Amino acid sequence: MLELKSLTKRFGDKIAVDAVTFNVDQPMMIGIIGRSGAGKSTLLRMLNRLSDASEGEILFEGRKISSLKAAARREWQSHCAMIFQQFNLVPRMDVVSNVLHGTLNRRSTFATMFNLYPKEDIHKAIEILDRLGIAEQAPKRAEALSGGQQQRVAIARALMQDPSIILADEPIASLDPMNAQIVMDALRRIHEEDGRMVIANLHTLDTARRYCDRVIGMRDGRIVFDGRPDQLTTGVARDIYGAGADFSEAATSTAIETLDRTAAVLVPA
Amino acid sequence: MTDATISAPTRRAIDRIQDSYMVQVRRRRMYGGLTLAIFSLLMVSGFVIADDRNAGGFWDGWRQMLDFPADVVSEAWEKRANLPGLLVKYFPALMETINIAAVSTLIGAMVGLILSLLSTRGLARWPRLIPVFRRLMDILRAVPEIVIALVLIFILGGGPVPAMIAIALHTAGALGKLYSEAAENVDLKPVEGLTSTGANWTQRMWLGVLPQVAPNFLSYTLLRFEINIRASAILGFVGAGGLGFELRNAMAWGPGRFDEAAAIFVLLFGAIVFFDQISSRYRNKLTEGQ
Numbered sequence: 196m197l198e199l200k201s202l203t204k205r206f207g208d209k210i211a212v213d214a215v216t217f218n219v220d221q222p223m224m225i226g227i228i229g230r231s232g233a234g235k236s237t238l239l240r241m242l243n244r245l246s247d248a249s250e251g252e253i254l255f256e257g258r259k260i261s262s263l264k265a266a267a268r269r270e271w272q273s274h275c276a277m278i279f280q281q282f283n284l285v286p287r288m289d290v291v292s293n294v295l296h297g298t299l300n301r302r303s304t305f306a307t308m309f310n311l312y313p314k315e316d317i318h319k320a321i322e323i324l325d326r327l328g329i330a331e332q333a334p335k336r337a338e339a340l341s342g343g344q345q346q347r348v349a350i351a352r353a354l355m356q357d358p359s360i361i362l363a364d365e366p367i368a369s370l371d372p373m374n375a376q377i378v379m380d381a382l383r384r385i386h387e388e389d390g391r392m393v394i395a396n397l398h399t400l401d402t403a404r405r406y407c408d409r410v411i412g413m414r415d416g417r418i419v420f421d422g423r424p425d426q427l428t429t430g431v432a433r434d435i436y437g438a439g440a441d442f443s444e445a446a447t448s449t450a451i452e453t454l455d456r457t458a459a460v461l462v463p464a
Numbered sequence: 465m466t467d468a469t470i471s472a473p474t475r476r477a478i479d480r481i482q483d484s485y486m487v488q489v490r491r492r493r494m495y496g497g498l499t500l501a502i503f504s505l506l507m508v509s510g511f512v513i514a515d516d517r518n519a520g521g522f523w524d525g526w527r528q529m530l531d532f533p534a535d536v537v538s539e540a541w542e543k544r545a546n547l548p549g550l551l552v553k554y555f556p557a558l559m560e561t562i563n564i565a566a567v568s569t570l571i572g573a574m575v576g577l578i579l580s581l582l583s584t585r586g587l588a589r590w591p592r593l594i595p596v597f598r599r600l601m602d603i604l605r606a607v608p609e610i611v612i613a614l615v616l617i618f619i620l621g622g623g624p625v626p627a628m629i630a631i632a633l634h635t636a637g638a639l640g641k642l643y644s645e646a647a648e649n650v651d652l653k654p655v656e657g658l659t660s661t662g663a664n665w666t667q668r669m670w671l672g673v674l675p676q677v678a679p680n681f682l683s684y685t686l687l688r689f690e691i692n693i694r695a696s697a698i699l700g701f702v703g704a705g706g707l708g709f710e711l712r713n714a715m716a717w718g719p720g721r722f723d724e725a726a727a728i729f730v731l732l733f734g735a736i737v738f739f740d741q742i743s744s745r746y747r748n749k750l751t752e753g754q
Contacts, residue, residue, distance in 0.1 A: 291485055309493075309496060310489070310492065310493070310496070311493070314486065317482070317485065317486065317489065318482050321478060321481055321482050321485060322478060325477075325478050325481075330477070330478055330481050331481070333481050333485055334484070334485055334488055
C-alpha cells in the first residue's frame, strides 16, 4: 500500500532523514518514536509533500508520490491529511469553517474565498464534530477552544478530507494527559471504524505501545527499530533514545495510570 | 464520543446545531452580498461623478495618455548622443536631492525617537503629557510636506533648506508614531532592573529600551529614507532645489528639452531603485536577525 524506498532529506550538509525504507501493506496504526531531532517530523512532512525529499521515493498503491507537482501534489495532499502539534487552525475563524477547510482541494478558489460551501458539506462538518464530541462548539471561534478541543477540530478537518492516510505530528505533545487520551482514542477509533491508515509521531513510549499496531523507532534519521509494540522493551527504548541505564519511562510519561505505577514504586523505596 | 451509533435525542441536538449554524451562514452571506453591492455602487457612481466633473473627460483623454511619454522618448532617442553628458550634468542635482533626504531623515528620526519615547505608555517621562506629544505628532504627520515647504519657501526663499525642514518635520511625526508602536511591545523587566540601580530616565531609555527596539527602529528609518528620496524629488517642483527643480524646468519648456527630462528621469529612477534595493536588503537582515 505505502512504500518508502531509501527516502533521504538533507538540510545543507546535515542529514535529517537517512535512507528510510519501509513497507505498509494494509491500513494500520503506526507510531513513530525517537528523540527530538531524530527526523520524525521531517519524515511525515515528506509524506504529506509539505517538503521535498532529497533522494529516494514514496509509493502509494503503486503511484509515485514523491515526484508529484503542482495540482497533482495538492490532490495527493487532500488524500493524506495532516494533524499538527500546535493544531495549525485559523484562530479567528469559527470551528465549522476550519473543518470545511478540509474540502478546499475540491472547491473553486472563488467559492471558498466567499465562504460559499454547499449545505451538505456544512451538515457533514457538524456531524463529524459531533462524532468527536464537540458539536456544541460549532459556531465558536477556533481560538476560543481549549487545546484538546482544538486538536479535535484539527482531526475533524482531516476527516473532512476523507483521506486514505492521516499523518499526526506529535498530536498530543501540547495537551494535558486527559485531553491526550481523548485525542488518541479518537485517532484509534478513526482507524478502526473507517479503516484509514494512521501514522503518528509520538513522544511517549506508553502511548505508542497502547494505541499502535506497529512501532517504528528512529535515531539520527535512521530506522533503528521496526516491529510490534510488545517487542518494544526497555532495552530497545534505551537504544532508540540513546539513553543510559538510568532511563526510566515512568519519569516522563504523561499517561494518567503511570501515576499509580510511579507511586507504587516510590512507596516501598 | 465513545458511542458510534447516534441515539435519537442526540440526533435532534445535531439537527438543532446544524439549523442554527445554517441560519448564521445565510445571514453572513447576506451581509457579504450587501457589502459587495454597496461597494460596487459607490465605485461606479463615484467614477461617473468624477468623470462628469473632469474638464477633459476620461473616455476621450485616456487614449492620449501615452502621447506625452512617447514624445519624450522619441525626442530623447533622437538626441541620444547627449545622454551621457546630461547624466553627468545633472548628477550634482541628484546628490542634492539625496542629501536633502538623508539629512531630513536623520533629523526627523532623532526628533521622532524622543517624541515616541515621550508618548509611549509605560515609558513616558511625564505620563500625563502623553496626549500632548501624541497630538503634536498627529499634527506633524497631518500637514503635507509640500504645504510646509511652500510656506517656508515663501519665508526663507527657494533652496534645499526649506525642503529639508519640511521633510524632517513630517518624518518626525511619521517615524514617532511607528517607533512608539514598536516601543509599546518592549519588555519592561530590563527597564525595571535599571531603575533599581538608580538610573535616570535617559539612561533607562538608552540602555534598557533602545537595544530591544533598535532593529525595528532602523528598519523603519530605512523605509522612511526611501520615501524621503521621492518626497525631496517632488519638492523640487515647488522650487526647493535638487533634481525635481531641474525636471520641472526641462518639462515646462515643452518639446526641445525633452532629452534633459529623459536624463533626469533615468537618474531619478536609477537612484530610487538603487536605494530601495540596498535598504530592503538591510531591512531583511535586521528583521530576520543576524
